[in-house]
Amino acid sequence: MPRTDGQAPEALLREEALRLGFHAVGFARAELGPEVRERLAAFFEAGMHGDMGWMEERADQRAHPRALWPEAASVVSLGLSYAPKDDPLETLARPDRGTISVYARHRDYHDLLKSRLKALARWMVARFPGSDVKVFTDTAPVMEKPLAERAGLGWQGKHTNLVSRSHGSWLFLGEVYTTLALEPDVPHAARCGTCTRCLDACPTDAFPAPYRLDARRCVSYLTIEHRGPIPEDLRSRLGNRIYGCDDCLAVCPWNRFARPTDVPGLMPREDLVAPRLAELAALDDAGFRARFSGSPVKRIGRGRFVRNVLNAIGNSGDPALRPVAEGLAGDPDPVVADSARWAAARLREPVDA
Structure with missing residues (x-):
């Protein structure tokens, strides 16, 4: 050009x-x-x-x-x-x-x-x-x-x-x-070397090999895209991750060169950094939409979100949260009710290490 x-x-x-x-x-x-x-x-x-x-x-x-x-x-x-x-x-x-x-x-x-x-x-x-x-x-x-x-x-x-x-x-x-014919830049060479920190950090073993992701085991997929009950053999691995997962990203050693973003619209909302699980589980549909107005979390709807929250409650090891789970065991959403029963049962016995 x-x-x-x-x-x-x-x-x-x-x-x-x-x-x-x-x-x-x-x-x-x-x-x-x-x-x-x-x-x-x-x-x-x-x-x-x-x-x-x-x-x-x-x-x-x-x-x-x-x-x-x-x-x-x-x-x-x-x-x-x-x-x-x-x-x-x-x-x-x-x-x-x-x-x-x-x-x-x-x-x-x-x-x-x-x-x-x-x-x-x-x-x-x-x-x-x-x-x-x-x-x-x-x-x-x-x-x-x-x-x-x-x-x-x-x-x-x-x-x-x-x-x-x-x-x-x-x-x-x-x-x-x-439609402009622009001069292409030189493709970037891979610089991961022998590092496997991202693969080792995955809580659900979602990487069958380097550079390959099995979305069916990925926490981000399970908590966002997947609509039904999360497989029970994976629920205990989710910990308190209720929307997405940053583990493989956060451990990358190249992050040491990254400076915190300077974009005002990307600054974290205080109420989304470490919200209390008990408060989130109590949200009805209107409360969910109000709480997450303007947030990408809103797109998964109250049902999937509270499902995730209840799985986190089941992983908390905190008996004080058992009544919260039990209170949702009869929820009209069958997926929410399933996770509520699982969480309540899990809190009646020691959480696996």
Whole structure:
């Protein structure tokens, strides 16, 4: 693409993205290699996506960016850091409290990220007449992490998440697909070496091998995407994790280079850092929606959330919480009632080490 006002379009784009508050930006062609497609196909064939049938339904668009938008020539990959100030695993040692994943301790990042993506897209259309753009976050069938790796933002670690030398494992990703033919950045080389901290930290053994995730055992999948009862052999491994899991992310040694996020909308809400399990279990539907207004937690609904809370209560080892569980044993939601009975029974006997 020709230079504009003496500057390459990639330099102008990078400058504008940083001005808009993104922490990382890179460019890639709107294509993915056969190794990505093969890995995705093997993931589906093994059934490791669990109940997430919507992933497989649009597999072709995931594997082929131009199948999602045939006119796309390039992808602008963008990262927004949400690195926490404090140790996100600290609440795991407080069994009467719930642990909510760092990304959900503030307002829904989709809104914040998409507003910045749209601002950059508007600037691109105005700055490069004749070009066209489309913006995506993780709500679209986009292979964000492989594209970010190709764009030089980082590499996919052994936990399958993106790792950045500057931001560790704490980057929200978004993309602008464009008809502009941008010069691609050099893909980032993997720098995990022999480290296996992320794999060793997983409480449910969700990694059958490095760089492979079985979502059916992943705490994030179980507490967010999975709609029915959580398998009993996994409930005791959840501890007090009631929405998502940060274990594999938090132990990555590259996080030592990450600075706490400076984005106001990503600062944690005090009531979401270490909420009391007893209070959360008492929420009815209206109370749940009010408590989690503006939070990504709201999307799973009261039933799944209270199910998670009751599993955490069952793992607490605190007999004082047994009446809370017993009080929900007759809940109209059968999944909630099942977890309530399990928790109450578990608190009548010693919790397994």
